[in-house]
Amino acid sequence: MHLAWQNLLHAEFEKQGIDFTYKGKDGRPLKTKDGDVKTWELMRCAEEAYAEGDPIRKNIEFFVGIRNKIEHRFQKSLLVATGARAHALVINYEAEVVARFGGEHSLSSELRFPVFVQSLTPEGVDQQLDLRKKLPAKVRSYITRFEANLTDAVKESERYEYRVLLTPLKGSKSEADLAVTFLKAESLSDEERQDLTNRSRTGTVVITEKQRDIYLKDALAPSKARAAIAARIPFVFQQHHFTQMWKIHGVRPAAGDPSKERTDNRYCLYNAAHDNYVFTKAYVERCVKEIDTPDKFRAFFGKDPIGKSE
Structure with a gap:
């Protein structure tokens, strides 16, 4: 995932016209020992692409920091200790690929994202705990120090740590062993909802969109x-520039979309009380980074910028 993330952000920078090569004092690109142009490593890319407090950036930084602290023989222990963060790393990557380059580049048809689950037996839980204890002290110390510097908002974000609770379903084999089908509640008629209710456990999960808390201190009206x-x-x-940006970024639904709450909550949130949208400071940072030079502005909007003094 380290290289996948780095390549993704390099591709985004290339699209935006951002030079992501290291330069020498003479202004020429530096070269690696193999003669290749030296480009930004993943940590530098994350600093450019995401605001300081962005959970996606913190998730990337967590794994960059831990990458060189673990030996292969401790891999199982590391998975037990960091599985939920690994979930987020993969899911964030898929979301960013689609958001930045379109659904045709989605990996959902190629990958099956892993779900790490705790064993459901006492013996399995004991084994998990034993694996955690085998994690080297320097790695445990790194995790503790890293998370001590995170805000509660980052630590609680599913984009930093994606935790899943598995609850066993009791019932006969014919009922419980069916493949699971996911349906959105909004796509069902009243009759279909009632039919699913009557059938009870049929291997179908009805998903109801959950509205997210919109009262954030960094929320801004458009x-x-x-x-x-x-x-x-x-x-x-x-304002038309701003509207064009959020449409291109896809951070909120289009006008008239019935699923108003389906936003990218890193950047935009739906305010049900006022039936409008608010934007985060992280989105302001993203927009500024993408259009703060003439070349970037031109690449994004397809036209030359107008200076404020003109």
Whole structure:
């Protein structure tokens, strides 16, 4: 995943016109010992692509830091200790590929994302605990120190640590051993919902979209988010520019979409009380980074920027 993430962000920088090569004092690209141009490593890429407090960035930084601290023989112990974070690393990657390059590049048809589960027997749990104890002290210390510096918001984010609780379903084999089908509640008619209720355990899961807490201290109304971006760049940045950006980024549904709460909650949230959307400071940072030079602005909007003094 380390190399996959690095290649993904390199591709994004290339699309944005961002130079991600290291330069010498003479301004020329530095070379590796093999003669290749030296490009940004993953940590540097994450710093450029995501705001400081972004859970995705912290998840990447966690695995970059741990990469060189573990020996192959401790791999099982590491999986037990960091499985939920590994979930997030893979799921975040899939989400970013689709968000940045479109659904045609989704890996969902190629990969089956792993789900690490605790054993359901006392013996299995004991084995899991024993594996945790075998993790080298330097790695346990690294994990403790790293997470001590995280905010509660990051630690509780599913984009930093994706935890799943498995509950066994009791019942006859013919009932419990069926393949599971996932359906969205909003796509079902009243008759279909009632039919599923009557059939009880049939291997079908009805998904109801859960509204997320929108009362964040960094939430900004669209006009204020636009103004915050405009204040950080040397070009005219109007509301239609901002609208174009969130549409391209896909951080919120289009007008008229019935699933108003289905946003990218790193950047945008739906306010049910006022029936509108608010944007996070992390989204302001992302927008600024993508259009703060003439070349970036031109690459994003397809036209030259207008200076504020013009």
